[in-house]
Amino acid sequence: MLCDKCKQRPATVHFTKIVNNEKYEQHLCDECAKGVPHFGFGGDPNFSLNKFLAHLLTNDPALSGLGLTYKTERCENCGLTYSQFSQGGKLGCSNCYHVFREKLDPLLRRIHSSEYHKGKVPERTGGKLKLLKEMESLKNELGVLVSREEFEKAAEVRDKIKDLEKKMGS
Structure with a gap:
């Protein structure tokens, strides 16, 4: 497709x-597109798509004139943003949690199938530690169920806790 303006070079900007x-389309080459103001951005010659997308993650004050209100x-405590965590995969401090x-x-929940990290218990350490971890997890679950007033599920969890206490006693 050729440029709508000069009709000489291939159109690369659409x-x-x-x-x-009503739909209006304009197809321009790079040279002709340089003189066209960017629709919806006040004709800012310094506007770029990279700056626009960066603003969505960093809330750059230089782009505040675009009327974007996304809050990063x-x-x-440490100044880490969520986008930095997403890129690096590590939180900066305990406050980040x-x-x-x-x-x-x-x-x-997706990684651990729970909101709480339970860790792993080696099989050779014996079953008692594993039972204690499981009982602690069930007690936490019981507290959540009671606070949500899901009493039928809470009763099932209570029964599981009683069974574990019997296993630990023997």
Whole structure:
């Protein structure tokens, strides 16, 4: 497809604008596109897609004129943002767990099948430690169920705890 303006070079920039359900398209080459203001961004010559996307993650004050209001969460203790955690995979401090809790809980459930990290117990250490861990987990689950008023499930968990206590006693 050739440029709509010069009709000489191949079109590499494609603008689509919809106003009152009418679609307007313009296909321009790189040279002709340099003089066209960016629709919806006030004709800022320094605007770029990279800056726009970076703003979504970093809330760059230089882009505040775009009218974007996305708020980046940042740990007040170490300064880590969630996007930095996503890239590196490591939290900066223990406070990060509280700051990013809403985003970390689904991630932990997917990885550990629980919101709590339970760890692993080697088989050779004996069953008592494993039973203690399981009982602790069930007691936590029981507390959650009671607070949610899911009493039937809570009764089942209570019975499991009693069975484990019997196993530990023998």
